[in-house]
Amino acid sequence: MDSHDWLDTECAALEQAGLRRHLRTVMSAPTGTIHLDGRDVVLLGSNNYLGLSTHPQVIAAAVEATQVFGTGASGSRLISGNNERYTTLETNLATTKHTEAALVFSSGYAANTSIIPLLVGEGDLILSDTLNHASIIDGCRLSRATTQVYQHCDVEHLKTLLSESAAFRRRLIVTDGVFSMDGDIAPLPDIYEVATRYDAMLLVDDAHGFGVLGRDGRGTVSHFGLDGESIIQMGTLSKAIGALGGYIAGRHALVELLINKARGFIFTTGLPPATLAAANAALDVMRSSPDLRQRLFSHAKRLKTALTHLGYTLLPSETQILPVVLGNPQRATRIADALLAEGVFAPAIRPPAVPPDTSRLRLTVMATHTEAEIQQAIDAFATVSQDSVSSSYS
Ligand SMILES: Cc1ncc(COP(=O)(O)O)c(C=O)c1O
Incomplete structure (x- = not known):
């Protein structure tokens, strides 16, 4: 026992509760697709809403x-x-x-x-x-x-x-x-x-x-x-x-x-x-770029409509932030991992960033997403919803 042992105990407790966070290293600029963990994935987790970076x-x-x-x-x-x-x-x-x-x-x-x-x-x-x-x-x-x-x-x-x-x-x-x-x-x-x-x-x-x-x-x-x-x-x-x-x-x-x-x-x-x-x-x-805002809202509408048809529960957002509420942190993390395996980075947001039992995927679109990238995201959600959301992950 030493005076720092509590650090390991706290890390283990976070893991147990499904609340342990890990840093991911992104190897490219935050455009519609990023290079993450050795491959290209569609990014649905950036606040670079207009792509201005x-x-x-x-x-x-x-x-x-x-x-x-x-x-x-x-x-x-x-x-x-x-x-x-x-x-x-x-x-x-x-x-x-x-x-x-x-x-x-x-x-x-x-x-x-x-x-x-x-x-x-x-x-x-x-x-x-x-x-x-x-x-x-x-x-x-x-x-x-x-x-x-x-x-x-x-x-x-x-x-x-x-x-x-x-x-x-x-x-x-x-x-x-x-x-x-x-x-x-x-x-x-x-x-x-x-x-x-x-x-x-x-x-x-x-x-x-x-x-x-x-x-x-x-x-x-x-x-x-x-x-x-x-x-x-x-x-x-x-x-x-x-x-x-x-x-x-x-x-x-x-x-x-x-x-x-x-x-x-x-x-x-x-x-x-x-x-x-x-x-x-x-x-x-x-x-001077109203077109960027138009594209942003058009992508948000398309993604929101498609996910709702697929049976996901989205909060009634009016903006580029689309929360898919999943409940407990373990479930949110599992679905985020399943989406990543399908080539889409949709980060799981867990307490304390959100209230207990409202862990979610916080999806954000960007004006610089292409229509093909939005479609790729929808396809990934379709695969994951059939395989995971409605059956084994409930
Ligand atoms: C609503 C809100 N306020 C303030 C901040 C803090 O801004 P910054 O990331 O520039 O420190 C954030 C972002 O994390 C935010 O979402």
Whole structure:
């Protein structure tokens, strides 16, 4: 026995519960087909929704920025890491989002765990959707505010909680715009109305709506025609934008306070210039390419319709995220493995990423999938459903 034995015990417990995760090494760029475990497989598990991480204009911008500025920022932004590409990108983001200002963080995770503790603290109240992303949950914990969780997208429940919140100093409602594991869209107009009525701030995490929903891909807030300064918008540059980083878009004063107080902004090194330049170029492509969004939604519709006909249970997603719910983690893993054997990578998502008993395949399509790749995926699901879903894996 030594003091580290508990590590092996914990790994064994994860294995036993069907919850042990393993890293896979992908040997190619995240296009419609990737090279994995020695062969080509159709990729249904990427957040590179518009395929921008391999867009020639985006790659050229990253290469040029590397040649000019080198590979790393080599300092935090408040010291020496704030190169000129940050200014360009943040101006572009604020213009895209129709806000006074925007601030880029090194990840979406850092953005959420920075903004929430800035907005609220002890004596304040956070109202958080039960299916919000882990980075929101961690931001709530860090803030030390009281957190109350409302039922998923349940505005009546939210209203009830707010009606009992008079004793708190400030109120913050926080919700994903598009829910990362379910693919459904938060009822923002109703939430916004309730927020206004009860004098609450509203923070929308648009990690999965940005680039995909709204005019020119501006996101979930734009999708509902709610553009403006009263909703604080958080998003990522790591999904549809195909780069890395998170951002907050809102008022000048908010950005000013974040620069001065947000620990996840201050105490970390700036992003590489190539990443900033890539994100900026990708924003331009995103706004000027409605065809990419059309292809994305056409693929999503085709895959969803085909899988439903095959007898799979899909959650009622309206977006590019298509969850096939399978129940226990072992079953989700077995079906993911069976699909991989058929040449399709459809990752199994298990607790704690999703609630217990809702393990699933989280399928995501990309604008850059070909029709043949979507067909290959459908064929694989047809084979697996006959062999595994309805009989031996139930
Ligand atoms: C809803 C949501 N918010 C925030 C994040 C964190 O973003 P990032 O991957 O840029 O850290 C993610 C992605 O993992 C997400 O799905």
